[in-house]
Amino acid sequence: NAGVMQNPRHLVRRRGQEARLRCSPMKGHSHVYWYRQLPEEGLKFMVYLQKENIIDESGMPKERFSAEFPKEGPSILRIQQVVRGDSAAYFCASSPPGGAPVGQFFGPGTRLTVL
Amino acid sequence: QKEVEQNSGPLSVPEGAIASLNCTYSDRGSQSFFWYRQYSGKSPELIMSIYSNGDKEDGRFTAQLNKASQYVSLLIRDSQPSDSATYLCAVNIGERGTYKYIFGTGTRLKVLA
Numbered sequence: 001n002a003g004v005m006q007n008p009r010h011l012v013r014r015r016g017q018e019a020r021l022r023c024s025p026m027k028g029h030s031h032v033y034w035y036r037q038l039p040e041e042g043l044k045f046m047v048y049l050q051k052e053n054i055i056d057e058s059g060m061p062k063e064r065f066s067a068e069f070p071k072e073g074p075s076i077l078r079i080q081q082v083v084r085g086d087s088a089a090y091f092c093a094s095s096p097p098g099g100a101p102v103g104q105f106f107g108p109g110t111r112l113t114v115l
Numbered sequence: 116q117k118e119v120e121q122n123s124g125p126l127s128v129p130e131g132a133i134a135s136l137n138c139t140y141s142d143r144g145s146q147s148f149f150w151y152r153q154y155s156g157k158s159p160e161l162i163m164s165i166y167s168n169g170d171k172e173d174g175r176f177t178a179q180l181n182k183a184s185q186y187v188s189l190l191i192r193d194s195q196p197s198d199s200a201t202y203l204c205a206v207n208i209g210e211r212g213t214y215k216y217i218f219g220t221g222t223r224l225k226v227l228a
Contacts, residue, residue, distance in 0.1 A: 031214060042220035043159070043203065048213075055213050091158055100166065101207040101214040103149045106158040 002027065004094050004107035005074075012113045013082045021077040021110045025094030031055075032075045033093045033104060034067060043091065049075060050097075082114045117142040119206050121219035129227050134191040136222050138204030141185070147207035148180055148187045153221065154200045163189060194226040 005024040013019050025032050034046040045059040049069035060067065064082075069075040079086055089111050093104035118141045128134045140148075147166050151159035165171045165178040165187065177190040187206075191198055201221040209215045 033216070043218045045215075045218070048215055050213075056215055093159075095214060101147045101209075101216075103147075103161045103164050103205070104216055105161060106151075109158050 004029075004092060004105055006090075006092050006107035006110050008110060009108060010111045010113070012115060014115050015083055016081050019079040019082050019086070019112055019114075021079075021090050021092075021112070022074045023077070023092030023094075023107060024074040025092075026096075026105055028096055029094035029105075030097045031095045032069050033095075034075075034077050035091045035093065037089045037091060037109075046077070079112075082112075084114050087112055087114045117206075117208055117217055119204055119217045119219040121202075121204055121222045123220060124223040125225050126222055127225045127227055128194050130194060130196060132194050132226075134194045134198065134224055134226070136189040136191075136202050136204075136224065138187045138189075138219055139185055140187070140204075140206045140217070142206065142208050142217075143182075143185065145206045145208055148178070149205040149207070149216070150176075150178060150187075150189045151203040151205060151218075152200045153203060159203055191224075194224075196226045196228045199224055199226050 032049045035043045047060045047067045048056040064080045066078045089109045091109045092107045095104045150163040153159040163178040165180045171178045175192045179188045203221045204219040205216045
């Protein structure tokens with residue numbers, strides 16, 4: 001049973017380019033979460049999605065950032081016109097639907113470097 | 116603003132000792148609590164979950180929950196250098212089918228050989 005998959009693992013972009021980060025949740029999981037983490041800092045919640053729905057995007061910057069989780073395919077976190085301050089590790093986590101919450105399972109992360 | 120608070124540390128303990136990590140949360144309605152371990156440069160890994168008041172043991176790990184005091188702790192017995200990591204406390208909030216998790220900033224644990 002494959003875990004949460006993220007790609008690419010490392011992404012280098014120049015200022016002004018677009019970054020697309022992909023996340024495939026664990027099999028059977030329909031809840032996806034994106035977090036950002038700067039070195040030596042905690043996890044910062046960005047967005048929570050279910051299939052075709054954004055449940056909570058309170059942690060997402062209003063400009064340049066968007067996320068989707070389509071009916072088919074992976075969840076995508078998109079950052080337009082990247083700036084140096086976007087350099088961070090971006091983690092995706094998934095959890096199963098229904099019943100009591102059982103916690104989240106994290107992918108390996110995408111390390112974004114903006115030159 | 117619902118919050119989860121942890122002492123950032125570092126907490127240093129000698130090898131073989133008990134490490135005690137603490138977490139408080141503000142939302143009295145929270146029902147589910149989790150501990151994650153994060154090694155430097157890696158992603159968080161779920162190591163314990165607890166839902167009821169009292170203790171839950173899994174190997175060298177014991178999670179303790181006191182809902183009246185809004186307090187969760189993680190005890191690591193016979194600490195090993197390989198336990199050196201950041202430990203994140205997370206609390207679930209949300210209603211009926213939507214599950215949001217609030218994370219503390221983590222406590223850095225150093226186990227000294």
